Amino acid sequence: MRKIKKAIITAADFGVDFLPATKAMPKEMLPIVDTPVIQFVIEEALASGIEEILIISGKNKSTIGNHFDRNIHLEKMLSDKDDHEKLAILAKSDVPNIHYIRQAYPDGLGDAILHAESFVGDEPFVILLGDDIMPNEVPLTKTLMNLYEAYQKPVISMMKTGLEKLAQSGVVEVSNAIGETLFGISHVFEKAGSSVVSNDLGIIGRYVMTPDIFPKLHSLSAQGKPELQLTDAIEALNKEQDVLAYEYQGKRYDVGDKYGLLIANIELGMKHKETAQPLVEYLKELSKQLKQE
Ligand code: G1P
Secondary structure, three states: OOOOOEEEEEOOOOOHHHOOOOOOOOHHHOEEOOEEHHHHHHHHHHHOOOOEEEEEEOOOOHHHHHHHOOOHHHHHHHHHOOOHHHHHHHHHOOOOOEEEEEOOOOOOHHHHHHOOHHHHOOOOEEEEEOOEEOOOOOOHHHHHHHHHHHHOOOEEEEEEOOHHHHHHOEEEEEEEEOOOOEEEEEEEEEOOOHHHOOOOEEEEEEEEEOOOHHHHHHHHHHOOOOOOOHHHHHHHHHHHOOOEEEEOOOOOEEOOOHHHHHHHHHHHHOOOOOOHHHHHHHHHHHHHHHHHO
């Protein structure tokens, strides 16, 4: 059995929902309190035991590479001031061994994943979407990796999102229950809404795949549809071999849109040692005002 060591992180999206902030800056670099979104994703991969990371990036994304590189000038300045706290913060974003490849045009998640084919080789791998954050004591990526090791099958993650949200995500029609939170899959559909499924389980941004997904992506790509969807390739794969679906019940922030990013900033700001107290006081005051309105 091959151990999972590699992760693909997708970060090629133009991020139009955040214009004008994302005109020249990657949306993955937008901060949650003081930490760029993509750093949470990288930290999850590393905490799960991932050893090699490929970021699928695109236009205007070079600051992502700079962020995970060392900044010797800044280090020197902080070290001259004996600012060990800030030096420790800086060190958390020094992540060597990240590889980068550019997707010329964001042509769907499936097309982004195809860019990772030679990086992956013949090994199983994880996919982490760069705009989905899952703060959880046991990282969701780790849970999926454990399930892969136990069942030797690709595993996707899903969660109850509420029917109204299904039109914006991939959806899963589950079949048999294998465990309390682990299921077989009848079908997966990309952004098809609630009419096609009998549950409200939306696909979320963590997957364990094997290289068997690539032939499926290639054959879909040859059909020349406008966007190549990973979900469609998973549907094709599941017809030949079982793909499992794990129901995540932890916290998730979909920071791919304004509302999700705001919620993440508020909730994680309520936990941050510098902002927790004033923010909670402010929110209490605000909620009193809102009740009076
Ligand atoms: C992508 C996937 C979708 C999944 C979602 C999770 O969509 O295509 O299946 O449900 O991520 O965030 P996107 O959000 O890129 O439109």
